[in-house]
Amino acid sequence: MIVRRYIVRDMPEAVMSIRKDLGKDAVILSTKKVRVKKWLGLRWQKRLEVTAAVGGDIPLHHDVVRNGVKAPAAPVREETRETPPVTRPEATDVLDEPSFGAALAGAFGAYQATAAAMQPAQQDGGVKAPQQVPVVEDVLRELASLKAMLQTQVGSRDSASVASECEGFLRAQGVGEDVARQWAQRATANDPDVPMPIALSRVQQVILDELGDLAIPMPISQESRVVAFVGPTGVGKTTSIAKIAALYVLAGKRRVGLLTTDTFRIAAVEQLKTYADILGVPMLVVDDAQELPLRLAELSGCDLILVDTAGRNFRKPETVANTQSLLGSLAPDETILVASLTAKPDDLDALVTACNPFGIDKFLFTKLDETSTVGSIPALLAKYQRPLSYVTVGQNVPDDIDILSVEQILDRWLGGEAGE
Template sequence: MHIRTFRAASLQDALEEIRNQMGTDASVLHTRQVRDGWMGWLGRTYVEVTAGLRGVDDAKTPDDSIPQADAEVPVTVPIRSGYMQAEPTFPGPFEGFREQLIDAGVSPKTALRWLKSTESFTVGLGDSINEPWMDHLQRSIARELRIGGPIRTQPGAKHIVALVGPTGVGKTTTIAKLAAGFRIQERRRVGLVTIDTFRIAAVQQLEAYAEIMDLPMEVVENPSQMQPAIERLGDVDLVLLDTAGRSPSSDARIDQLVELLRMAQPDETHLVMAATSSSSTIQSVLKGFAPAHPTAAILTKLDEATSTAGVLSAITASDDFAGIPLSYLTNGQQVPDDIQVASAEPLLSRLLPGSFVTNQMEAA
């Protein structure tokens, strides 16, 4: 068998080069990611593919003078135009992580991307790997996670922030936590506006919070009332808009929300989602609320999430999605304590069941 090794920027490029130089009868014997540079640092990552082409004499008794293929029996994959590479195998720990990630709701494509990135990272470390494999996986995912930072206000400059999202994710409670944090800790003048008139209890709940914290509050029922309501709040530093929960699949309700936001002209729009949601649910929410042009996302109910792998797979950056920046995380119902500025560690520590680590989250 004639054996050659090809190196390219991507697997598809390597397969194309193999087809051009060895023909369509060649077979893939082995693939791996490699990195150049000193000890793998400051270098580029390549895909290295070893391919073989069986000759007409290969069926006969081999001549000892002719180099043979490795003694181990390789899994050969014929090179055909348009053929996608067979699913690769990883070192022992990685193979187990792939199964766990998929079981936790991560798509096979995303799990493969994360593990290939992790493998590339560990190859660059050479023999100096002393940390658990999970740490390397978490670092690889963290590189795709976007952290946007908290809401920032200036005294005397009215800053309008809207919270949008589906029903049941905790928008009203999150509004109360943010209001308390800015009112008590940041010493800002805060005003509240609710347009959640679909649920009377939601209005009463926010009114109770406003009364306790001595905050002005307005109720808006239609777009024409929005600007006058904001003006009636007076000279506040921060306006927090609480919106009604909407199904991301209801185009009419989303259109109503967009019109209300158009009249409010918020400086920021935060999409509130539950960390307990599946990857497919998060993707549906991101798509459904895209017309509202969210600038950041808040993940709630982190304390109830036994695994965050599915959620992270939906919000992290990939080839076809820029990712959405995270602003805050919440982990309970206590106002104002159970909220913190978003960071990677609380999410990654809950990546998979069994990797759960209890974190004492500081108030924002």
């Protein structure tokens, strides 16, 4: 059997050369695209390397006829494994670099073995058994499709994983499923393979863009005189009122008065009275909604009246109705919903939904010090389109209260280390 290798421009040229050289019974054993140096070795040109054979009994798995010349199709695995490794021919480049991971190691091995199988045949003048010569072209094609498939899969998994990692992060931070997905997708849409720290800073930017002015803290307005604080039991309403009162007293700019409607809990009045005494501000108790006008009149010398209310379970419709009625009589300039960040995100959301009927102007979030999850803040601000007033960060009166922007709060996510 005679085996010859041809470097040609295209297949017709190869067929012509093979027929002329080896006759019409010749079969093509392999083809591959190579690059050869031309112009005194200064430039590379694309060429086709075709190996053909004639003579001997060539047992093929199935015959492939190309341009009138038969070619064998698939390599024989066992035989290629036995073939000793030989380096690739010089001045030729395999089209696709097979260095894309262990998943392709087997295929790459097959390719090398195939290339190796070709070499002795070429060098020895063609005494190699044809069934030991697999088809390089087929292996290359297989490699190329494997590579494309792998890249597609890796690419889509990467982009999916960054987006889903961001989504998972937002979910863990207390952001609802739909909103978390939206924000994560928006943050990663233009750059799906972005590293997580940068993706998180983009998530933050997406949130800030969505919130716009709502991301700016809105403490009690200068124009507001009567401010009511409502919220569930034990979230820190009374303590927060004491902290805010202290801020104004210490600033010395407004004459503060305190009013409580909380006669529900035995020690509630005493608690607020203690703070009022320490701060040296007046404090009145309202037993009945009808007393409200009278009590407010008694505090006529105050230009800021902070109204404490009983902590209630707003899952009960009658609680919502009672609070609505109380606020109707009080007619506050601002109503602030106090909510603890230690509450479950779904419960917080249900709370705000329940309180919606009596009108909430601002949020006050407490117990930031007791949690590392702050996603409920932007989620609620975005959903209910209400700003944040204050955030409390501990039990100490008056120190543990802050006026923070959403950006400052979200900076906790990034730990100050991410950025672009």
